[in-house]
Amino acid sequence: MQRVRVRVSTARQEAYEIIIGAGTLARLGDVARRSLSPHVRRLVIVSNQKVFSLYGERAAQSLREEGFSIAHWLMGDGERYKTAATLTRLLAFFSESGLERSDAVVALGGGVVGDLAGFAAAVYLRGIAFLQVPTTLLAQVDASVGGKVAVNTSAGKNLIGAFHHPRAVLIDTNTLQSLPPREMTAGWCESIKQGAAGDRHLFDGTCSFLRHHTLDTALARKQGLERLIAAQVAFKASIVAGDEREELTRNDHRSRRILNFGHTIAHALESITRYRRFRHGEAVGYGMLVAGEISKRLGLLATSELELLRDAVRLCGRLPRADDLREDEILSRIAHDKKMIDGQLNWVLLERIGRARIVEGREIERRLLRSSLRAGLKNISEKRKSEGEV
Ligand SMILES: NC(=O)c1ccc[n+]([C@@H]2O[C@H](COP(=O)([O-])OP(=O)(O)OC[C@H]3O[C@@H](n4cnc5c(N)ncnc54)[C@H](O)[C@@H]3O)[C@@H](O)[C@H]2O)c1
Ligand SMILES: [Zn+2]
Numbered sequence: 091m092q093r094v095r096v097r098v099s100t101a102r103q104e105a106y107e108i109i110i111g112a113g114t115l116a117r118l119g120d121v122a123r124r125s126l127s128p129h130v131r132r133l134v135i136v137s138n139q140k141v142f143s144l145y146g147e148r149a150a151q152s153l154r155e156e157g158f159s160i161a162h163w164l165m166g167d168g169e170r171y172k173t174a175a176t177l178t179r180l181l182a183f184f185s186e187s188g189l190e191r192s193d194a195v196v197a198l199g200g201g202v203v204g205d206l207a208g209f210a211a212a213v214y215l216r217g218i219a220f221l222q223v224p225t226t227l228l229a230q231v232d233a234s235v236g237g238k239v240a241v242n243t244s245a246g247k248n249l250i251g252a253f254h255h256p257r258a259v260l261i262d263t264n265t266l267q268s269l270p271p272r273e274m275t276a277g278w279c280e281s282i283k284q285g286a287a288g289d290r291h292l293f294d295g296t297c298s299f300l301r302h303h304t305l306d307t308a309l310a311r312k313q314g315l316e317r318l319i320a321a322q323v324a325f326k327a328s329i330v331a332g333d334e335r336e337e338l339t340r341n342d343h344r345s346r347r348i349l350n351f352g353h354t355i356a357h358a359l360e361s362i363t364r365y366r367r368f369r370h371g372e373a374v375g376y377g378m379l380v381a382g383e384i385s386k387r388l389g390l391l392a393t394s395e396l397e398l399l400r401d402a403v404r405l406c407g408r409l410p411r412a413d414d415l416r417e418d419e420i421l422s423r424i425a426h427d428k429k430m431i432d433g434q435l436n437w438v439l440l441e442r443i444g445r446a447r448i449v450e451g452r453e454i455e456r457r458l459l460r461s462s463l464r465a466g467l468k469n470i471s472e473k474r475k476s477e478g479e480v
Contacts, residue, residue, distance in 0.1 A: 092320035096235065096327040098255050099334065102217075108235065108259040108327070110320045112312050115148050115262040118223065119156035122196070125258035126219055129192040134184060135162040136207035137198040141225055144268055149198055149223065161187050165206060169242070169365060172202045174250060177241050180210045194219040194257070200226035200273075201233035205248070208239030212254035222256040225265040227277025228371050231284065231322040234259050236330040236346075247357075253335060261323070263315050275407030276371025279352075281322055282402045283374055287351035288344070289325050290444030293402065296322070300405040341436070341448040348446040351438040352377030355466070358423040359412060367410050375403045376412050380466030385439040387458050388449070395442050412467040417460055 091111035098105060109121060122133065133153055137146055142164055150160045163183045165171050184195075197207035197220060204222055211220035224234035240251025266274070278300060285293025299318050303311050326349070333346040340347065356377035360368055368376075382399045385391035403409075424435070435451030 092316055094320055094324045094327055096255075097331045098237065100255060103255065103257065106255060106258050108261065108320075108323050110230075110261040110263065110323065111316055112264045113262060114260055115145060115223070115265070116152055118149050118196075118221075118260055119152040119154070119158070121258050121260050122153060122158065122194075122221060123156045125221065126194050127192065130158070130194050130219065132159045132161070132187070132189060132193040133196055134187065134189060134193075135160060135196045135198050136180065136210070137162065137164055137203055138167045139164050140167055141199040141203070145198060145225065145262075145265060149196065153196070165203065167202075169202055169370075172206050172240075172242050174241055174243060176206060177210055180206070181214055184210065184214050189214070189218070191215045191218055194221065196221045196223060197234075197256075198223045198225065199229075200224065201229040204229050204234050205239050205251075206241055208254055208256065209241055209251060212239055212252040217254065219257045220254070222259040224259065224261060226269055226273050227266055227319075228273070228280050230261045230263075230266075230319055231277060232280045232326060232349075234261075235323055235326045237334070259323075261319060263312070263319060266315075271407065272369055272372070275375075275409070276369040278406035279371040279375040279378070279403065281318075282399075282406060283351050283378060284322055284325050284349065286378060286399055286402070286440065286443050287348040287438065287446045288329060288444060290442075292321055292325050293398075293443050297402050297405055300402075343441075343446050343448075345448070347436065347448060348438055351440070351446055352381055354424060354427070354435070354437060355380045355420070355463075357427055358420045359415065361427075362415060362419050362423050368412075372409045375406055375409050376467055379403055380462050381437065381439055383462035383466045384437065384454060384458065385441075385447075387462055388439065388454070390447060391440045391442065395440070398443055399440075415467065417463050420463060421456070421459065 094108040095105050153160050165176050195207055195211040197204045204224055208220055211218050222234040224230045237253045237255040239254050240248035243249045281296050285296050299314055303314055329346055332344050333340055336346040352374040356373035359373040359376060382396045386396045437449045439447050439449050441447050
């Protein structure tokens with residue numbers, strides 16, 4: 091079992107703990123008891139049907155053993171349920187079940203559940219405590235750490251949100267055994283992103299795990315995964331601790347913004363395919379390749395480093411094709427997103443693996459952008475063709 095402490099600077103708490111290990115779900119009650127105030131009596135587990143049927147009973151049992159009274163509430167499965175309408179229903183449930191300011195919420199599921207339940211906890215009675223129990227790789231390495239919680243509106247993703255830190259995060263790596271392969275690929279892409287944007291050692295460790303873990307014994311694989319997730323979480327925690335609220339004025343290589351590496355293109359790809367073709371992390375896989383191509387063409391990144399990035403994205407798993415998407419459509423989507431964020435578009439680019447540079451959008455020519463798109467989006471499918479597949 092590994093533990094990572096995250097420093098935060100809110101009035102309510104100065105730190106919280108992330109516990110990572112195989113089978114740790116059975117210790118949820120104990121973690122809740124230690125991290126929540128002694129006044130907490132009632133807990134609402136927020137989840138969805140799929141995850142709750144796999145892990146809900148184990149979670150509830152462990153909490154009951156510590157004397158908590160438990161209710162649960164299940165939301166629909168998928169990003170399209172991360173809305174204000176779902177939020178309203180959840181808040182009504184909190185109120186009907188008599189949840190008080192001294193009670194708490196447990197988010198059991200992927201990033202969708204974590205973001206929605208976390209936001210509900212942030213606004214219910216002006217904020218109550220919550221615990222994160224992330225069950226997807228993406229949520230374990232990224233979404234559950236850092237205190238950002240939100241819901242989507244018709245005008246955009248995560249448009250209504252807050253910063254609300256959990257009191258603890260419990261990561262049971264065994265829950266990944268039931269996760270579909272595409273969800274693992276998506277989580278690996280975000281893991282590669284974290285290493286590429288800010289930590290060469292983490293990047294190498296992630297690649298090495300992806301290259302060799304199939305050859306390891308089951309025990310070595312388990313331990314390797316646990317150590318790697320802990321390293322990923324520690325990295326994210328260190329960036330967040332240095333720039334908790336993602337200050338707009340910060341542009342340096344340790345600002346929270348570097349975690350958006352690959353995301354300008356990723357959001358455009360997701361949006362022009364109406365969120366149907368790519369899992370978010372898969373789109374980030376392509377987004378990193380395009381950002382890498384831009385970095386190379388601007389003379390920031392050596393070709394050998396870009397090659398490392400390509401290898402790393404390939405190691406994450408197969409991505410849906412992207413070379414049939416129209417460049418014009420991608421470019422106009424980026425322009426549209428730019429308007430949404432005050433006309434400021436900052437690209438997170440790379441100087442080398444492990445060191446990001448934030449560059450203003452207007453410094454990048456359209457022609458360069460086009461050729462980078464062409465090169466970045468064809469990358470993975472070319473590899474597929476050369477492997478003799480259709
Ligand atoms: N708050 C943040 O800092 C932050 C960071 C990154 C992403 N996010 C958000 O996270 C969301 C994406 O999260 P996600 O990728 O986890 O998607 P998700 O929550 O939709 O989960 C993916 C799928 O896996 C299923 N699932 C979850 N755990 C499972 C398990 N153990 N076994 C089998 N199936 C399981 C879910 O039911 C779902 O169908 C997005 O809404 C994104 O905006 C937030
Ligand atoms: Zn992301």
